[in-house]
Amino acid sequence: MQVTSAGQRGIVIAVDLGDERRPLDPELDEFESLVLATGASIVGRVIQRRDAVDPATLVGSGKAHAIAEMLHEYGANLVLVLNDLRPRQRKNLERIVPVPIVDRTMVILDVFARHARSREGKLQVELAQLRYRQSNLIGVGADLSRLGGGIGTRGPGETKLEVDRRRIQQRISVLRDQLERVRKQRATRRQARRDEPLVALVGYTNVGKSSLLNALARSDAFVADQPFATLDPTVRRVFLRERQYVRMVDTVGFITDLPKDLVAAFRATLEELQDADVLVHVTDASTSDRERQEHAVVALVRDLGLDKKRRIDVFNKIDKVTNAANVPGAISVSARTGAGLDALRTAIAKSLR
Ligand SMILES: Nc1nc2c(ncn2[C@@H]2O[C@H](COP(=O)(O)OP(=O)(O)OP(=O)(O)O)[C@@H](O)[C@H]2O)c(=O)[nH]1
Ligand SMILES: [Mg+2]
Structure with missing residues (x-):
């Protein structure tokens, strides 16, 4: 629709x-x-x-x-x-x-x-x-x-409008039932893959989460220069170092004032994040809007009850900035050039110990 x-x-x-x-x-x-x-x-x-x-x-x-x-x-x-x-x-x-x-x-x-x-x-x-x-x-x-x-x-x-309201209500019940069924199937699938640690990419929309997943997993998840290119969670296997792999999930991007009906609707998808062992919070180092975006993500992470999880902060797109801000503890990377990816692999491995 x-x-x-x-x-x-x-x-x-x-x-x-x-x-x-x-x-x-x-x-x-x-x-x-x-x-x-x-x-x-x-x-x-x-x-x-x-x-x-x-x-x-x-x-x-x-x-x-x-x-x-x-x-x-x-x-x-x-x-x-x-x-x-x-x-x-x-x-x-x-x-x-x-x-x-x-x-x-x-x-x-x-x-x-x-x-x-x-x-x-x-x-x-x-x-x-x-x-x-x-x-x-x-x-x-x-x-x-x-x-x-x-x-x-x-x-x-x-x-x-009255007629519409009734139809809307009926359709909503149908959708709820169908979602319930789809989710049960997904939960069963999820059970089956609990062996390797789960690392979740979170961040504002369009910061380069899917690009980062692709760079790390040498895969080809959909990337586009537009908001909300990714909606469905994508999981890939990522090599960290000799004999250590993780599953990395890339999910829907965040945005300021995410409509609450959407948060509610996507809560189940976002609940996959509850299973994560580590969150990788990706920000776009090249935008002047970084601070506002970061606040939005931190707030949503809190709302979803994920603020107790271990978190690695990543500045992406450093190829676009001349003098990147050096934020202590954050890892600067470029999904495009591959800069900093080894440091990120190491940081993830460390956080899982
Ligand atoms: N210059 C540069 N551009 C990048 C880098 N990483 C991603 N991009 C570009 O940023 C845009 C968004 O990238 P995506 O990977 O789709 O971002 P996303 O965070 O997955 O976005 P949504 O799924 O829409 O929330 C694309 O045009 C990418 O080519 C980078 O390291 N450097
Ligand atoms: Mg994406």
């Missing part, structure tokens, strides 16, 4: 609250790369500086009308909103701006929907999407109309 699709032309809207602790730029950049990962293109951008969001329409109502005019001018058929959108704001905004209004959570869910490969991954994403719609009083109309030939219709009316 995808909300956006190739050929969609979107206008990105953001309200800048001027919070110094939360500068808009990195969040906006990240949002736009998420949007591009859905296949939609960005044809315009509206940033409104305000002290608070407008409770009725998010942006001021004058701005909302200006956006409606921009839609015509730019031939846009989608509005993408960075800020959290309350159901009432969405509804009011939809009246003024008559195209689908998609918020950050929906964008992330959409990227997940595109990238899910396994049956469990697909079920998890669909469940998260429906739960999000349910809690935000969005009908299924937009998606169904897309299947029937293009999004671009208005949201459903009141009675239709």
